[in-house]
Amino acid sequence: MKTILITGCAGFIGSHVAEKLLERGDKVIGIDEVNDYYDIKQKTANLEVLNKFENFQFHKFDLGDFKKVKEIFEKYEITHIGHLAARAGVRPSIENPHIYEHSNIKASLNILDIAKDYNIENTVLTSSSSVYGNCKDIPFKETHNVDFPISPYAASKKSMELLAYTYHHLHKMSINIIRPFTIYGPRGRPDMAPFLFPMWIEKGQPIKKFGDGTTMRDYTYIDDFVKGFISAIDTKLGYEIFNLGNSTPISLNEFIETIENIVGKKAQINQLPMQPGDVEVTYADTSKAEKLLGYKPETKIEQGLTQFWNWHKDFYLNNE
Numbered sequence: 384m385k386t387i388l389i390t391g392c393a394g395f396i397g398s399h400v401a402e403k404l405l406e407r408g409d410k411v412i413g414i415d416e417v418n419d420y421y422d423i424k425q426k427t428a429n430l431e432v433l434n435k436f437e438n439f440q441f442h443k444f445d446l447g448d449f450k451k452v453k454e455i456f457e458k459y460e461i462t463h464i465g466h467l468a469a470r471a472g473v474r475p476s477i478e479n480p481h482i483y484e485h486s487n488i489k490a491s492l493n494i495l496d497i498a499k500d501y502n503i504e505n506t507v508l509t510s511s512s513s514v515y516g517n518c519k520d521i522p523f524k525e526t527h528n529v530d531f532p533i534s535p536y537a538a539s540k541k542s543m544e545l546l547a548y549t550y551h552h553l554h555k556m557s558i559n560i561i562r563p564f565t566i567y568g569p570r571g572r573p574d575m576a577p578f579l580f581p582m583w584i585e586k587g588q589p590i591k592k593f594g595d596g597t598t599m600r601d602y603t604y605i606d607d608f609v610k611g612f613i614s615a616i617d618t619k620l621g622y623e624i625f626n627l628g629n630s631t632p633i634s635l636n637e638f639i640e641t642i643e644n645i646v647g648k649k650a651q652i653n654q655l656p657m658q659p660g661d662v663e664v665t666y667a668d669t670s671k672a673e674k675l676l677g678y679k680p681e682t683k684i685e686q687g688l689t690q691f692w693n694w695h696k697d698f699y700l701n702n703e
């Protein structure tokens with residue numbers, strides 16, 4: 384049995400990763416500050432799912448607090464780390480970059496700097512597909528140059544990757560970096576299009592459509608992603624970076640059409656210009672993850688969005 388520290392366990396992806404690890408019998412130590420970046424009701428419900436497991440211990444605090452992070456490593460014999468806590472979102476990072484520096488760089492440095500002294504077998508850190516910026520060479524490969532981030536969020540994730548390499552080099556820590564590509568599904572993040580668009584269409588509210596609809600996103604279903612993430616926890620490789628995406632990008636126009644079919648209503652469109660910081664295409668080359676982690680995403684966008692919509696109706700619309 385592993386004892387795995389999962390940060391950001393009250394959030395969307397962290398709660399799914401923690402749940403799967405608990406289901407298979409690992410012990411999970413969860414940390415999350417439970418901030419109000421989005422409705423806390425959703426994070427509380429995520430924690431309720433995890434609290435049902437005897438092997439789950441939760442601690443609520445800010446990972447920027449070095450002393451508190453150290454206390455956790457003193458208290459438990461942590462064998463593995465899955466670091467998912469972060470301030471997410473590209474556009475808000477342009478408004479408030481300091482919080483991104485705090486939660487994405489300082490907090491990650493705290494974890495690395497403490498973990499180096501505790502004989503951790505393997506650490507997985509969560510970066511982002513945003514590090515590819517407006518890279519023209521598609522699909523994106525882990526070997527591409529990512530020195531040109533176009534938002535403070537992307538820059539904060541690239542900074543974390545650099546710190547991780549340094550800790551691997553100096554202290555021989557085994558670290559896998561994951562770059563997720565637009566993860567969606569039940570418990571999804573309420574600031575993301577796969578959450579907002581079905582809700583707006585259902586309510587007859589206009590969709591904020593940035594650009595002409597030709598931008599492409601590689602939407603990745605949560606269950607597929609979690610399998611890859613857990614495999615990265617289980618696979619000690621030294622220092623490696625992995626794209627976890629679907630390798631099947633679709634245009635914004637196709638995405639809206641798919642949602643219209645699932646919700647059964649036509650979208651009202653509020654046409655807006657492209658936003659600064661937004662990238663034109665995300666498209667993951669996942670061959671490295673397939674080879675080294677056995678990663679193989681299987682969920683088609685129609686299936687995944689239907690799963691999301693069923694959860695959303697149950698959690699929000701039926702409880703209003």
Ligand SMILES: NC(=O)c1ccc[n+]([C@@H]2O[C@H](COP(=O)([O-])OP(=O)(O)OC[C@H]3O[C@@H](n4cnc5c(N)ncnc54)[C@H](O)[C@@H]3O)[C@@H](O)[C@H]2O)c1
Nearest residue numbers: 391394395396415416417418445446468469486511565566
């Ligand atoms: N969802 C996606 O499509 C996507 C894409 C690329 C990268 N990511 C990355 O995946 C990870 C998980 O994302 P998510 O979508 O589940 O986001 P989320 O916002 O649902 O979860 C992040 C959690 O981290 C917690 N947190 C933030 N700052 C903290 C701090 N300083 N101390 C303690 N807890 C803190 C938040 O309270 C939140 O519950 C993040 O690192 C994010 O940057 C997500």
